[in-house]
Amino acid sequence: MPSYDEEENCGVISTDAQGRWHNRDCSVALPYICKKRPNATLDPFTTDSWADDRRYQCNVGWQNFQVGCYRLNSDNLDWSSAHKMCQKMEANLVSIHTLPELEFITKHMKKDIEELWIGLHDTAMQMNFEWTDHTPVIFTYWHPFEPNNFRNVNEDCVTIWGPVIYPASELLSRKRWRHSQILADQFWSCYLRNYLPGLQSRQKWQQEKDNLTVGTVVMIADPQFPRALWPIGTVKAVQAGADNKVRAAEIQVKNRTYIRPVVRLIKLLSLPE
Known part of the structure; x- marks a missing residue:
């Protein structure tokens, strides 16, 4: 239904x-x-x-x-x-x-x-x-x-x-590999559609919510990147508006720095050291 x-x-x-x-x-x-x-x-x-x-x-x-x-x-x-x-x-x-x-x-x-x-x-x-x-x-x-x-x-x-039809001549190991890639792609698609939106901050600006802070671990949402390759980095600096709400952040990913609006940033839970 x-x-x-x-x-x-x-x-x-x-x-x-x-x-x-x-x-x-x-x-x-x-x-x-x-x-x-x-x-x-x-x-x-x-x-x-x-x-x-x-x-x-x-x-x-x-x-x-x-x-x-x-x-x-x-x-x-x-x-x-x-x-x-x-x-x-x-x-x-x-x-x-x-x-x-x-x-x-x-x-x-x-x-x-x-x-x-x-x-x-x-x-x-x-x-x-x-x-x-x-x-x-x-x-x-x-x-x-x-x-x-x-x-x-x-x-x-x-x-x-629908079901994938593999050529009869294709080796079983190759069929299994291809099918595993299809399943992984489908999982990623479902993750983007159904789970990820719940992690992104989409509230209106007048709603009270904790700002991003320096040191927060975030994922940069970028639909142009293939499965599982969205960059993960640490907030190094924030840019706030006149109302003191963070609008953008500077993200350190390995040896590169990105500046992205907060709507493109997904806050991740920090792992204990």
Whole structure:
């Protein structure tokens, strides 16, 4: 079922969740799948068409399943840009209406891609999810804790996280290493989304809170850095405003010094010496 803490308005498919759906911030850049009908005489908007087992011819670069033609686009785009790219191909972001269709997408298209945009979204009204092709939402496959709007972050689009398919020729040790990296990346993603915001100070300035002080150990939040490489250092100096509230700090990280606003600094617990 959906979750409601923040605005997550678009949908994704994920690797560790066996094709379960998650709502995500629509500005995240991800691969995506487009879907269209094989020819103009077929109407994909009727429930009868979803049970059609006949094979239809699709254009080069598209895969067919039932009455749909599907195309994986590996370029990373935000949800809105992905939707527009599908429309340029006379298609829409993929809509999913049956479990066999979901299995086809995860097994034959997604394969080793960790996460994909799909056409489900609630950009018009919170928790009122719709498909971009305007077909009815008669089937969903949400992760048990989804959809959610965690900490008032806009997450209005949906992704699929599905099982990773490894080549049969790949050594078992290599498969295990690749899978461990995927799990680590997913843990880091969940850490950034769900736990880290609780450590950051986001209170309004008029609220009383202890200022950062010299000697405090902090982590510098920098989304440009890869997993687990956010710098950790010690506050060497602080910069306060006219109201004596600390607005920025000078951070010593090994042999380098950074000046960052306090909203980018995460106070860490000091370890006993």
